[in-house]
Amino acid sequence: MSLRVEALRVAFPGPDGWVEVLEDFSLTLSPGETVALVGESGAGKSVFIETVLGLLPAGCRVSGRAWFEGQDLLSLNPAQLRPWLGRVLAWVPQSAAQALHPMLPLGFQLREALEARGVPRAEARRRVFELLEALDLRPAERVAGQFPHQLSGGMRQRAMLVAALAQRPRVLLVDEPTKGVDTERKAQVVALLRQAQALQPELAVLVVTHDLELVQAIADRVVVLYAGQIVEASSTSDFFQAPLHPFAQALLAALPQRGLQALPWAESRLVQGCRFHSRCPKVMERCRAQAPPLISRPSSEVRCWLHD
Amino acid sequence: MSKAAVLCALVPLLLLGLGLVLPKAEAVHPPFSPPGAGLLLGADDIGQDVLRVLAHGTVTTLGVGFAAGVLATLIGVLVGGSAGYWPRLEAPLTRLTDLVLAFPRLPLLILLALYLKPNPLNAVVILALFGWPSTARTLRPAVAGLREAGYAQVARTLGASGLYVLFRHVLPQITPLLMVNLLLEIRFALVAQTGLAFLGLTDPSQPSWGLMLFQAFQQNQTFTTSYWLWTVLPPAVALTLTVLALSLPLLGDERRLDPRLRREP
Numbered sequence: 034m035s036l037r038v039e040a041l042r043v044a045f046p047g048p049d050g051w052v053e054v055l056e057d058f059s060l061t062l063s064p065g066e067t068v069a070l071v072g073e074s075g076a077g078k079s080v081f082i083e084t085v086l087g088l089l090p091a092g093c094r095v096s097g098r099a100w101f102e103g104q105d106l107l108s109l110n111p112a113q114l115r116p117w118l119g120r121v122l123a124w125v126p127q128s129a130a131q132a133l134h135p136m137l138p139l140g141f142q143l144r145e146a147l148e149a150r151g152v153p154r155a156e157a158r159r160r161v162f163e164l165l166e167a168l169d170l171r172p173a174e175r176v177a178g179q180f181p182h183q184l185s186g187g188m189r190q191r192a193m194l195v196a197a198l199a200q201r202p203r204v205l206l207v208d209e210p211t212k213g214v215d216t217e218r219k220a221q222v223v224a225l226l227r228q229a230q231a232l233q234p235e236l237a238v239l240v241v242t243h244d245l246e247l248v249q250a251i252a253d254r255v256v257v258l259y260a261g262q263i264v265e266a267s268s269t270s271d272f273f274q275a276p277l278h279p280f281a282q283a284l285l286a287a288l289p290q291r292g293l294q295a296l297p298w299a300e301s302r303l304v305q306g307c308r309f310h311s312r313c314p315k316v317m318e319r320c321r322a323q324a325p326p327l328i329s330r331p332s333s334e335v336r337c338w339l340h341d
Numbered sequence: 342m343s344k345a346a347v348l349c350a351l352v353p354l355l356l357l358g359l360g361l362v363l364p365k366a367e368a369v370h371p372p373f374s375p376p377g378a379g380l381l382l383g384a385d386d387i388g389q390d391v392l393r394v395l396a397h398g399t400v401t402t403l404g405v406g407f408a409a410g411v412l413a414t415l416i417g418v419l420v421g422g423s424a425g426y427w428p429r430l431e432a433p434l435t436r437l438t439d440l441v442l443a444f445p446r447l448p449l450l451i452l453l454a455l456y457l458k459p460n461p462l463n464a465v466v467i468l469a470l471f472g473w474p475s476t477a478r479t480l481r482p483a484v485a486g487l488r489e490a491g492y493a494q495v496a497r498t499l500g501a502s503g504l505y506v507l508f509r510h511v512l513p514q515i516t517p518l519l520m521v522n523l524l525l526e527i528r529f530a531l532v533a534q535t536g537l538a539f540l541g542l543t544d545p546s547q548p549s550w551g552l553m554l555f556q557a558f559q560q561n562q563t564f565t566t567s568y569w570l571w572t573v574l575p576p577a578v579a580l581t582l583t584v585l586a587l588s589l590p591l592l593g594d595e596r597r598l599d600p601r602l603r604r605e606p
Contacts, residue, residue: 119500131491146499
């Protein structure tokens, strides 16, 4: 019942040949679990979501498998994938403001996917109203009659969660829920994702973010992505107490409460050796010559020669 | 701007109403009689009341024009919408649009009008077949831009098909553009229909503004006497006012929406 991604590789066509955006990406999302996918901009976090949802632009090269209930979702064509979208995989996009149709009342938009799939109107209404109430969009009757521009940013975001949850999906893919959200609102987002799982305990949630506060608040596991590769995967507590990979350590050192130490910028897509070696404070001779594999440790995985 | 449009529209609307209630014109008056009491617009060469002919002509002209305009817009929406939404259809449909646009419209219209039966239904179809490319051309980029809009993407990830997203989410968003195109299509169809009738290519028993002009121009004394005042002028004025009524709102919108045309307060 879990989403199991195996050896996913995604490449975009670039001016000098293929650019590998995700390499050897494997990830399992079990029911009821919240996994955070963190990394810098351009590390390939959103590309993962887009790959699974079939949103990648034409002309990309994708290999690997994404199993769900014995079906490889990546082998399906768009028409075959459609029944899985919404009902199994649901997406909460980055910008709720753009994700709602400006000319349709909210209630209609939220019911739409259900009704289009044959749920009777009364039943669809009931489900949407229940979710609206549960997510504190009250009174549901009034909110449902409003247009997106009449709602606040936070309300729109919650509405997007209603849209995603209305079809009772199994896997929720949340893209940067705290991007451009101020500190006070972050608590709301955290509460929102917790509520989502309280409403549906079997729901697996994947949160793509570079907000470590959010990670600490909601995630069970953390997967760190660097330049298209997983460099560390461990439980949230391990990650915050003793990060293994130098990039993960640098990420934590950059948190305000730990001294805001910025990582020097450098070309990240190095061809030879470890991708992180030009920025790594603990770089060794070996790192320049040889790319490390993902090394299994007792409770985590790390891609670094330090832990060989 | 829109007040002027309403004023202009009053005349064709009044004529349309008259055309729907007045009985058909009959040749009972002395031919060529000038306007006077009981004969507001005089009589034509065979003694028909010009006002009645004009009113019945309005029904034909506006009917054909509006029907053809609506049909052309529909075809344009289908072709332009598909070309904008599905990248695979973009090249073939754009080529098709360019092809139809490249045909010299009037000669081809004349040719078709000569070969097909000159009834109003055929006129509607022919005019629509030549009118749709402009709508398709304006819609394609608008749809292509909205195809990647956030809500369209979300709808697709919630399991909506392409057709569903196109018709339920993308097209409603460009209703203003559709309305403008509808007016333009109707305007084109009206003028083209009048042109065909003026060339004598429509059914001579079906009165229309163009046919009235055609028949008036057949008379030798039309422009040597004052006969043109009540046979040429009324349909010409009616056509002009109708086209103005359709164009003025567009002009007003353009003034309102285009910052370069906006007058400083």
